[in-house]
Amino acid sequence: MPVVLAGLFLSLIAAAPASASPTFARTLSRGMHGSDVRALQSRLTELGYRVRASGRFDRRTARQVRRFQRDHGLRPDGVAGPRTLAALTAEGGADALPAADVTGWVFPLQPASLVLPPNTWEPDQGIDIGTVGRACGPAVTEVAVEAGTIVQEGIAGFGPAAPVLRLDAGPYAGRYVYYGHALPALVPVGAHVQRGQPIAQVGCGRVGRSSGPHLEIGISTPGGPPCCPRMGETAPLITQIMRNLAIEAGVASVTS
Numbered sequence: 065m066p067v068v069l070a071g072l073f074l075s076l077i078a079a080a081p082a083s084a085s086p087t088f089a090r091t092l093s094r095g096m097h098g099s100d101v102r103a104l105q106s107r108l109t110e111l112g113y114r115v116r117a118s119g120r121f122d123r124r125t126a127r128q129v130r131r132f133q134r135d136h137g138l139r140p141d142g143v144a145g146p147r148t149l150a151a152l153t154a155e156g157g158a159d160a161l162p163a164a165d166v167t168g169w170v171f172p173l174q175p176a177s178l179v180l181p182p183n184t185w186e187p188d189q190g191i192d193i194g195t196v197g198r199a200c201g202p203a204v205t206e207v208a209v210e211a212g213t214i215v216q217e218g219i220a221g222f223g224p225a226a227p228v229l230r231l232d233a234g235p236y237a238g239r240y241v242y243y244g245h246a247l248p249a250l251v252p253v254g255a256h257v258q259r260g261q262p263i264a265q266v267g268c269g270r271v272g273r274s275s276g277p278h279l280e281i282g283i284s285t286p287g288g289p290p291c292c293p294r295m296g297e298t299a300p301l302i303t304q305i306m307r308n309l310a311i312e313a314g315v316a317s318v319t320s
């Protein structure tokens with residue numbers, strides 16, 4: 065786990081492909097929930113329309129959307145449609161909004177309460193994600209981010225049990241996700257797993273080339289070998305995805 069300057073981290077994020085641009089994929093209204101609702105709420109609060117970032121579009125969220133709409137010459141219907149979302153995004157410059165997650169994945173570590181916040185993560189071939197108090201073993205489960213097949217366990221440098229998951233669903237179907245420094249694996253090679261199914265635990269101590277318990281998760285290049293991407297190849301992509309999922313999962317104090 066190299067010590068990484070914040071500047072490098074930010075430049076990697078900035079270099080990420082289109083997925084890094086703030087986007088809302090749908091109109092948001094009362095009763096909806098998700099990471100995009102949470103992003104909307106954070107943005108409203110940033111702009112002075114304070115509302116708790118609960119991820120649930122409640123009555124107060126609708127009221128603050130109406131206030132924002134009134135102040136910006138939009139029809140005050142409390143529904144965040146394309147025009148309102150564009151106005152929210154434009155205000156204060158681009159990149160102000162975290163992108164909503166579009167992968168449909170689940171966050172790879174459970175429980176979220178034992179995951180360190182994204183401002184402590186360090187880019188590697190993938191992204192290094194640490195645990196609270198170096199929690200490991202049965203305390204921190206690694207789950208399949210999406211349905212797929214475990215095609216390998218054990219990766220040079222990442223320990224004897226590190227799983228490689230070939231995704232068979234979602235926008236990254238056919239790509240491989242590796243879970244570095246895991247120990248033990250909880251399913252055998254060849255197992256087909258569902259999204260969210262436990263597949264391993266965060267290894268205790270030094271598993272592979274590691275300074276302590278953490279997960280390095282990464283994704284293969286399109287058409288590339290199962291493991292592993294070179295430095296910088298896909299780290300910005302996996303980092304952006306993990307940040308978005310962390311918001312959705314409720315990982316504490318998501319800041320950057």
Ligand SMILES: [Zn+2]
Nearest residue numbers: 065188192280
């Ligand atoms: Zn690492």
